[in-house]
Amino acid sequence: MSERENILGRIREALKVNAPLPGWHGERSAEHLSAGDPAANARNLAARSGTASDWLPLVGASVAEQFELFAKNAADLKADFQLLASRDELKAALLKLRDAEKWRRVASHDGELSNFACKALGLPVLLTDRGYDVQEMEQCDAGITECDALIAQTGGVAVTSRSAGGRALSVLPPHHVVIARREQLVADLPAAFAFLQQKYTPDFPSMISFITGPSRTGDIERILVLGAHGPKKLTILCY
Amino acid sequence: MSTFVSDFKTRATEKAGDLRHRQVIRTALRGYEIVRDKRKAAFQSWESARQAAAETKWEAVNHLDKHLEALTAKLEARGTKVHWASTGEQAREIIAQILRDKKARCIIKSKSMTSEEIHLNHALEKEGFTVVESDLGEFIVQLRHEPPYHLVFPSMHLTRGEIKDLFQKELGDAPSDAPEELTMVARRVMRQKYITADVGFTGANFAIAETGMISITENEGNARLTAALPKTMVTLIGIEKVLPRFADLALFLPMLATAGAGQPMTCYNTMYSGPRQPGECDGPEEWHVVLLDNRRTELLADAEQRDALHCIRCGACLNVCPIFRNVGGHTYGTTYSGPVGAVITPHLRGLQEWKHLSNASSLCGACTEACPVKIDLHHHLLQNRRNASASEPAFFERLAYQIFGIVANEPAFWSLAKKLGWLTQPLQKAVKGSALDPARAWTKTRDLPAQPRESFKDWWRNRK
Ligand code: SF4
Numbered sequence: 001m002s003e004r005e006n007i008l009g010r011i012r013e014a015l016k017v018n019a020p021l022p023g024w025h026g027e028r029s030a031e032h033l034s035a036g037d038p039a040a041n042a043r044n045l046a047a048r049s050g051t052a053s054d055w056l057p058l059v060g061a062s063v064a065e066q067f068e069l070f071a072k073n074a075a076d077l078k079a080d081f082q083l084l085a086s087r088d089e090l091k092a093a094l095l096k097l098r099d100a101e102k103w104r105r106v107a108s109h110d111g112e113l114s115n116f117a118c119k120a121l122g123l124p125v126l127l128t129d130r131g132y133d134v135q136e137m138e139q140c141d142a143g144i145t146e147c148d149a150l151i152a153q154t155g156g157v158a159v160t161s162r163s164a165g166g167r168a169l170s171v172l173p174p175h176h177v178v179i180a181r182r183e184q185l186v187a188d189l190p191a192a193f194a195f196l197q198q199k200y201t202p203d204f205p206s207m208i209s210f211i212t213g214p215s216r217t218g219d220i221e222r223i224l225v226l227g228a229h230g231p232k233k234l235t236i237l238c239y
Numbered sequence: 240m241s242t243f244v245s246d247f248k249t250r251a252t253e254k255a256g257d258l259r260h261r262q263v264i265r266t267a268l269r270g271y272e273i274v275r276d277k278r279k280a281a282f283q284s285w286e287s288a289r290q291a292a293a294e295t296k297w298e299a300v301n302h303l304d305k306h307l308e309a310l311t312a313k314l315e316a317r318g319t320k321v322h323w324a325s326t327g328e329q330a331r332e333i334i335a336q337i338l339r340d341k342k343a344r345c346i347i348k349s350k351s352m353t354s355e356e357i358h359l360n361h362a363l364e365k366e367g368f369t370v371v372e373s374d375l376g377e378f379i380v381q382l383r384h385e386p387p388y389h390l391v392f393p394s395m396h397l398t399r400g401e402i403k404d405l406f407q408k409e410l411g412d413a414p415s416d417a418p419e420e421l422t423m424v425a426r427r428v429m430r431q432k433y434i435t436a437d438v439g440f441t442g443a444n445f446a447i448a449e450t451g452m453i454s455i456t457e458n459e460g461n462a463r464l465t466a467a468l469p470k471t472m473v474t475l476i477g478i479e480k481v482l483p484r485f486a487d488l489a490l491f492l493p494m495l496a497t498a499g500a501g502q503p504m505t506c507y508n509t510m511y512s513g514p515r516q517p518g519e520c521d522g523p524e525e526w527h528v529v530l531l532d533n534r535r536t537e538l539l540a541d542a543e544q545r546d547a548l549h550c551i552r553c554g555a556c557l558n559v560c561p562i563f564r565n566v567g568g569h570t571y572g573t574t575y576s577g578p579v580g581a582v583i584t585p586h587l588r589g590l591q592e593w594k595h596l597s598n599a600s601s602l603c604g605a606c607t608e609a610c611p612v613k614i615d616l617h618h619h620l621l622q623n624r625r626n627a628s629a630s631e632p633a634f635f636e637r638l639a640y641q642i643f644g645i646v647a648n649e650p651a652f653w654s655l656a657k658k659l660g661w662l663t664q665p666l667q668k669a670v671k672g673s674a675l676d677p678a679r680a681w682t683k684t685r686d687l688p689a690q691p692r693e694s695f696k697d698w699w700r701n702r703k
Contacts, residue, residue: 010532166467
């Protein structure tokens with residue numbers, strides 16, 4: 001018998017005895033979480049006690065409130081968030097970054113917004129789409145990507161290997177610049193997951209990453225240091 | 240007495256008296272409690288979220304076979320190779336075989352407590368592979384040749400000065416003891432390792448049955464790089480880490496971050512559903528996922544304590560535990576320390592040898608209250624005590640309680656005992672803590688409270 005069958009066999013044997021539902025000291029039965037259909041279980045759970053959106057931190061209903069919340073959360077995370085009025089402003093913001101940090105070369109990927117950004121910068125660009133040299137990417141001053149969603153509740157962004165130029169582009173260069181559209185803002189995490197699932201089922205990109213602030217560590221005396229292994233800076237330009 | 244017990248007692252005594260150690264731990268955890276409470280308060284209802292998380296984990300664990308089959312089918316459909324390991328030894332062999340097949344030399348590793356559990360590094364190093372821990376805390380304890388101190392904060396027992404000296408000695412590079420500069424030293428060392436390593440190894444926080452994904456939570460970006468650059472990726476995951484649905488992460492990710500470190504979200508939460516897919520520009524060509532049992536099914540068979548498999552390894556129960564805070568993580572001598580370690584280790588490694596951990600608790604219940612998935616930790620500790628004494632009854636303890644029962648039930652005996660206590664009290668003072676003292680285990684480090692002149696009973700009788 002294979003190890004797979006051995007393990008599954010032990011699991012089935014163990015599960016012949018029911019376990020009490022947690023938090024109820026055995027008083028509440030658990031037939032609403034039956035073996036059948038996980039989707040039905042989720043609906044049953046929601047019908048009994050609500051959904052994650054009812055318990056997670058509150059998010060305002062209007063877009064203006066949500067942008068305000070996003071900006072506040074991003075600032076708490078030490079990310080730089082700029083809400084811009086036009087493509088001209090976007091261009092100006094990019095040039096300001098380029099000059100302030102003396103960028104010489106950036107890495108990016110093919111995309112309507114990212115192409116615009118690269119053109120605006122007027123710098124040599126390493127494009128990842130058709131493969132790239134890792135050492136070269138490591139030398140780039142910034143990684144410029146698009147994203148799938150901005151999440152007001154957390155001040156973070158969701159990227160995927162398909163929408164953001166692969167797996168490394170958003171973590172290898174020292175500065176990650178995200179270019180986003182206003183319509184990409186979602187209220188909370190459940191909305192972000194629902195959106196991604198709807199957008200990509202059944203063919204998910206091999207990586208989906210929720211990026212919430214620049215890379216950080218607290219492993220030395222619990223003191224916050226930015227740029228542990230990933231980018232030291234995260235800039236989100238939204239127009 | 241087994242060596243595990245005596246080792247535990249020796250280390251606990253030593254650490255509890257080590258004021259410097261207590262100071263370091265207290266400083267490290269002071270900030271944690273403040274930010275965690277703030278983040279918890281930001282939830283509209285932390286309590287409802289806990290109950291829902293507990294029920295979701297219940298659903299996952301109590302239909303574990305179905306979820307594992309769904310997970311495996313989805314992973315394999317996208318070209319991932321799934322391996323099953325009943326024991327740590329099997330898992331080590333599977334991983335070593337992958338490395339041999341790939342003729343690998345250097346492995347870059349992101350944080351994985353499960354790999355600590357099966358002593359993977361040691362086994363691979365013995366075979367001649369170079370293993371580099373990339374998480375900063377893990378890197379530090381690896382340089383010191385010691386196991387992680389804490390599930391989430393591996394190097395929280397060290398001061399910046401100690402880390403500076405360590406870097407100076409091992410790496411010859413430590414410009415100052417500023418955390419910022421020390422972190423940058425590690426960053427420089429690691430950068431080239433990601434690029435040149437043959438294999439990237441990761442742990443995992445959750446597996447999603449519905450979509451066939453492995454979810455990894457981290458702050459540093461080291462797991463992201465480990466899963467992006469090397470040609471081969473290996474992931475080790477305990478079978479209990481499965482969640483039914485993709486959408487469940489919307490609740491579990493912020494709860495893990497809040498309970499574990501007082502963050503609204505951990506910096507990188509990444510879901511992998513396969514090796515590099517057609518049309519993608521990077522990522523590993525091969526991905527191996529190793530599903531590990533290692534006696535988790537024995538814990539599963541104990542319906543009463545099955546919920547201990549709900550653990551998401553956030554570390555919250557360690558942070559609030561008065562015992563952990565005094566004796567420290569290394570004292571336990573186990574991979575998983577603190578309350579959750581005390582609950583599960585007897586199941587994973589043998590009740591009689593590890594039952595002493597059930598007594599490493601004041602039963603205050605702080606752990607149960609802190610647990611984001613509502614594991615009934617302190618009741619399980621009590622149950623482990625009961626189970627341990629049922630399988631190996633403590634003869635003298637029983638005898639002592641029987642005698643106490645007789646004395647306490649008979650007023651004449653009781654008042655005699657009272658008088659005796661009163662009379663022998665000065666004598667006890669003279670021998671306190673020495674071999675002659677029958678209460679030595681208690682009085683060695685504490686004072687026996689003096690017996691009052693007038694007992695409650697006398698007071699009650701004379702009250703008017
Ligand atoms: S038992 Fe609960 S509190 Fe302790 S580490 Fe596990 S999930 Fe966290």
